[in-house]
Amino acid sequence: MSSAMAVPKIFHSINYSCNRSKEKPLFDPVKAVTQTSFLGSVNKLRISSNVPFSSASVSSSVVAVSEVVKERKPKSAVSASNLLITKEEGLVLYEDMILGRVFEDMCAQMYYRGKMFGFVHLYNGQEAISTGFIKLLTQKDSVVSTYRDHVHALSKGVPARNVMSELFGKATGCCRGQGGSMHMFSKEHNVLGGFAFIGEGIPVATGAAFTSKYKREVLKENCDDVTVAFFGDGTCNNGQFFECLNMAALWKLPIIFVVENNLWAIGMSHVRATSDPAIWKKGPAFGMPGVHVDGMDVLKVREVAKEAVDRARRGEGPTLVECETYRFRGHSLADPDELRDPAEKARYSTRDPIAALKKYLTENKLANEADLKAIEKKIDELVEEAVEFADESPAPHRSQLLENVFADPKGFGIGPDGKYRCEDPKFTEGTAQV
Numbered sequence: 001m002s003s004a005m006a007v008p009k010i011f012h013s014i015n016y017s018c019n020r021s022k023e024k025p026l027f028d029p030v031k032a033v034t035q036t037s038f039l040g041s042v043n044k045l046r047i048s049s050n051v052p053f054s055s056a057s058v059s060s061s062v063v064a065v066s067e068v069v070k071e072r073k074p075k076s077a078v079s080a081s082n083l084l085i086t087k088e089e090g091l092v093l094y095e096d097m098i099l100g101r102v103f104e105d106m107c108a109q110m111y112y113r114g115k116m117f118g119f120v121h122l123y124n125g126q127e128a129i130s131t132g133f134i135k136l137l138t139q140k141d142s143v144v145s146t147y148r149d150h151v152h153a154l155s156k157g158v159p160a161r162n163v164m165s166e167l168f169g170k171a172t173g174c175c176r177g178q179g180g181s182m183h184m185f186s187k188e189h190n191v192l193g194g195f196a197f198i199g200e201g202i203p204v205a206t207g208a209a210f211t212s213k214y215k216r217e218v219l220k221e222n223c224d225d226v227t228v229a230f231f232g233d234g235t236c237n238n239g240q241f242f243e244c245l246n247m248a249a250l251w252k253l254p255i256i257f258v259v260e261n262n263l264w265a266i267g268m269s270h271v272r273a274t275s276d277p278a279i280w281k282k283g284p285a286f287g288m289p290g291v292h293v294d295g296m297d298v299l300k301v302r303e304v305a306k307e308a309v310d311r312a313r314r315g316e317g318p319t320l321v322e323c324e325t326y327r328f329r330g331h332s333l334a335d336p337d338e339l340r341d342p343a344e345k346a347r348y349s350t351r352d353p354i355a356a357l358k359k360y361l362t363e364n365k366l367a368n369e370a371d372l373k374a375i376e377k378k379i380d381e382l383v384e385e386a387v388e389f390a391d392e393s394p395a396p397h398r399s400q401l402l403e404n405v406f407a408d409p410k411g412f413g414i415g416p417d418g419k420y421r422c423e424d425p426k427f428t429e430g431t432a433q434v
């Protein structure tokens with residue numbers, strides 16, 4: 001990797017040797033080859049301990065991030081007191097994370113009461129990533145998600161009642177009940193979809209980023225929109241990931257690839273499934289910065305996100321960010337979650353990102369208990385209202401069954417009699433009772 005590569009300033013200020021505080025180191029690639037565990041996983045690394053770690057890699061120009069935040073020089077009124085956020089910003093972050101958590105807990109209840117269909121994948125534990133990135137974006141910026149998508153949609157501003165309604169399969173859902181849990185979409189909010197096939201969203205995000213660049217450079221429009229693509233560690237072993245990193249770097253697209261590394265792909269441990277578990281290193285291989293950050297700390301995520309989003313907006317190209325995180329529930333609500341080691345789960349439960357933010361806000365006198373309780377109450381009511389709204393909403397009309405299946409707007413084409421097939425009353429007979 002070239003040392004001449006443009007590396008954002010925040011990434012310069014940190015290196016492997018920086019002091020990672022009292023906490024256990026998140027990931028030290030030097031230790032990774034000599035120790036047996038990776039990140040917080042109890043699983044063993046595949047790399048054998050007698051493989052020497054190249055000193056060239058350690059002195060790479062693209063470095064891992066850890067105590068990023070503490071190393072920044074105060075430059076505004078906010079940081080004059082060495083705080084990373086204002087009270088207002090802190091409360092926005094807290095509210096968004098609480099919304100994500102409460103919404104998902106409610107989904108679990110509704111799922112087990114039979115209100116939702118198909119698979120439902122919850123985001124508990126990973127909130128700092130959605131909040132840390134998306135709360136920095138404008139409405140015109142785009143977000144692309146995976147099947148674990150409810151919270152990304154909420155952070156981007158899709159109303160909770162429309163997300164819940166979508167989960168209930170109702171006509172008032174953000175996709176009029178046609179998408180369900182894994183396919184959140186909102187044109188208005190530029191949520192370009194949840195995707196059930198892993199990796200499918202990455203090319204869509206790359207295309208959206210290409211659109212921004214095309215508008216700006218070819219059509220000469222005033223466009224500095226960026227796109228953030230979220231996906232998991234398991235997805236990084238798919239070809240689409242590599243193809244898109246290549247294209248995005250080649251064309252300097254305004255995109256941030258955000259890996260939510262929760263250490264597991266269903267029941268497959270990340271360290272057993274990939275040749276080099278440090279995903280962030282794949283950025284420099286394609287000519288873009290690669291960054292590793294504590295995904296359980298919204299303030300650290302936010303600092304990294306700021307730099308990467310600004311870089312994309314300035315037209316300086318893509319960034320790959322690996323956020324170390326953990327999901328607090330099974331892979332989906334159908335997963336009894338018996339594969340992960342209880343010790344590993346217990347260790348991460350002590351690093352709840354919401355509790356960490358709460359501690360920061362109260363210790364720094366940015367908020368008191370009453371402020372935070374008021375937010376929690378507001379969100380409880382909002383989510384209750386979302387459930388009532390979804391429950392009372394009508395089911396989609398049967399005619400919707402035939403929409404969006406083919407490019408033909410009436411669906412299913414024209415029959416031999418010259419009429420639209422869907423107009424034949426026998427068309428859906430015996431198949432759908434809606």
Ligand SMILES: Cc1ncc(C[n+]2csc(CCOP(=O)(O)OP(=O)(O)O)c2C)c(N)n1
Nearest residue numbers: 148196197198232233234235262264265266
């Ligand atoms: C193309 C494709 N192959 C396989 C699957 C089955 N599958 C569903 S989730 C999953 C694991 C993905 O793990 P990761 O990317 O780490 O995301 P996480 O669930 O941990 O958020 C797999 C392999 C799929 N959905 N799509």
Ligand SMILES: [Mg+2]
Nearest residue numbers: 232233264265
């Ligand atoms: Mg994963």
